[in-house]
Amino acid sequence: MxxxxxxxxxxxxPPVTRFLGASTLAVSLPVMLQLVSPYSVLFVKRFVVENFQLWRMYTSFFYAGSGITFLFEFIMLSRNSLSLETGHYPGRSADYAWQLLIAAFAIIGLNIPLKSFLHFRPLLMSILYLTSCLTPTAMVSIMGLINIPNKYFPYALLGMDLxxxxxxxxxxxLTGLIAGHAWWYLVHSDESGRPGRAYATAPAWLWRIVGDGPEVAGAARGGRVVGAATAAAREATQRTTGYNWGTGNRLGDS
Incomplete structure (x- = not known):
């Protein structure tokens, strides 16, 4: 090629998924190759506030570890973000980026009392939680041993982290799950009346940077209300939700 x-x-x-993937590679690979000290990418509040090392707010979200852990988490992030951006934010990549940015700041705020240095896992968990709420019946295989509905997948990962x-x-x-639940409840939940929808539309400057992203039939542009994704997009979303921890099983297969 x-x-x-x-x-x-x-x-x-799509642009947001491409940014997430590229950022993860750009931050993680130099650390794995020992070109950059891992201490330079950690979030340390004192360094950020007193020394204005603002880049740590960015890099702490995109260091995904090394080895097989990096591979698994990179794939989970890419596949779930792709399913969200193409299946639930068609023609609205800027809105997806804006809501993701708000979730990231919420994660930082929730992690400051915990004195956490890295935020990649909470960010991943927030995306996984939102995906699990939007496609709850999709089946996910964990380590090729058990298939569970997608709505339980984030909690299974939380148990594995414990x-x-x-x-x-x-x-x-858990802070990622909290941010993800707030994201779903305020923006996507019909039961809540979607109280956060008034603040969920990206500002004009972000639309100019990110653009519309991929579209499906019936999707509007420019931040206006967008209709539901096509049946094909929904089917693709359910096929790609989560990460298959097995060796050869495709998500959605029993």
Whole structure:
């Protein structure tokens, strides 16, 4: 594959998902290759406030560890973000970026009392939680051993964090679930009357930066109300929700 063909394939990825994936690679790979000290990407409130090292607010969201953990979490982030951006934010990538930005600031605020240094996992958990609420019946395979409805998937990961990382890791992941629940409740939940919808539309400057992103039939542009995704988009969303921890099973397969 030529470089131009490769770049064409990259451009097909919706803008917000492309930004998340590129940022994760840009922050994680130099640390894994020992080109950058991991301490330079951590969120340390004192350094941010007193020394104005504002980049730490960005890098702390995109260091995904190393080895097999990095691979799993990178795939989960990419696939779930892609399913959201194409299936639930068609033609509204700027709105998705705006709501994700608000969720990120909420995660920082919730993690300051916990003195957490990294925010990648909470960000991932917030995206997973929103996806699980929007596609609750999709089946997800965990480590190829058990299939569960997608609505339980974030809680399963939270339990795994508790077992593998202890209460500190679980508490940090829980902040992502809280942010994700607020995101769903305020913007997407019909039961709530969607009280956050008035603040969910991206400002004009962000639309100019991000653009509309991928569209489906019936989707409006420019921040106006967008209709539901097509049946094909919904089906694609359910097929790509979550991450298959097994070896060869496709999500949605029993």
């Amino acid at each position: 030529s470089l131009s063909s490769f770049m064409d394939e990259i451009r097909k990825i 077992v593998t990382g202890g209460t500190g890791a679980a508490a940090s992941s």
